[in-house]
Amino acid sequence: MLSKNEQKKIRLLSEKKYRSKLGLFVAEGLKIVRELVEEGYIFESIFSSKPIGFAPYKLIDKASLKKVSYLTNPDSILGIFKIPKALNDIEIDKFSLALDSVSDPGNLGTIIRLSDWFGIKNIYCSLNTVDCYNPKVVQSSMGSIARVNCQYLDLATFLSKYNSTIYGANLDGLSHYDCSYDQKGILVLGNESHGISSHVNDEIDQFITIMSKADESGAESLNVASACAIMLGEIFRPQSLFKS
């Protein structure tokens, strides 16, 4: 059984204002909870309907878990974790990502998972980008949130001081196949509907575009996480003509 207080806390933590106020977030699913624990995230409580070996936990029945879970098909485990102190770690010696007003939590989670796959440690997010501790972000990052650092800041100001090549994904730039990528560069991806905002656009050194292979009646644009995937695949290809 979960106490009334525990139930209420989990419910409140679906909202950003309570996550910020309490400094906590919720993660569900064995893989995600275990990876957070293994990466040293401090937890307040872990509730599980099955025995686990990697952390102390409170055994609860499935029905209680279902009652508080954010998922349609709840997993066997839910943890309440402390939001780590913001790192404010500006690492310009490695390729990084910047997100301008990305609003869909599934997209941010997928981008975090992609970053983890390609060894990107830092994602710089505009202040209006969806919160990385949103339950759907945590879920779709599949544990990668434990290894990728999302920093929220005034993106235009940050980029204006960024001492490396700034790439921006848009629909009328250089073909992403034809660009030679600075390996210390940063790629800016914009909002799902409106792209990169004008004051961030001013900071871009090189716009790049994924060329469509369809005839004129094809898709007008790609999902931002798909665009991110294709561009990172190209940026990190071994044959890339990296500028030093």
Next chain:
Amino acid sequence: MLSKNEQKKIRLLSEKKYRSKLGLFVAEGLKIVRELVEEGYIFESIFSSKPIGFAPYKLIDKASLKKVSYLTNPDSILGIFKIPKALNDIEIDKFSLALDSVSDPGNLGTIIRLSDWFGIKNIYCSLNTVDCYNPKVVQSSMGSIARVNCQYLDLATFLSKYNSTIYGANLDGLSHYDCSYDQKGILVLGNESHGISSHVNDEIDQFITIMSKADESGAESLNVASACAIMLGEIFRPQSLFKS
């Protein structure tokens, strides 16, 4: 106002069995509904809370639309469309995709949108792959469902007769950067958790893998739609050494 019957029909069409029984599906959002109409999809009804110019419609108030919408934030328009007759069009002169037990509707929708972008006309789906007229698939395809043909069939049998190179994405194949792609080939992508099933595996000519750039603690796998995006980006790169 929507009649009780109309409301009930829209509610029922969220389920595959009623979509199959009635031969209808629901699409929401101006872009998606307009693209379906423009691509010649036959509609039974279009309900809109704003005037539209591209099709006859029934003007309804926002509250009525909100009541029947599948979306958390309903758009101004919802259409009931006829499911087109299955094409059973096997086109082996162009690169195609095959999906084995892909279960997440958002993933299928994203893969349909990617296919549309890269000019892929046919996706061959195993019988247990999520229905392409599932509302979340239609939604995340962003209208591309109107231009990409999803065929449901016994995938292993289909591939056993496929007269071209069959690629399969897995975690221990040839680096996707090192492969030269047959431009009449087909790429098989598997289930989100279990990958490609064993009887489909038997039909694969060449397994390919997206190499991780992270150290050992990085993400264990990629989302299937992200993997699809990265692989299509590579397969369709102009410099690809296509076998003729």
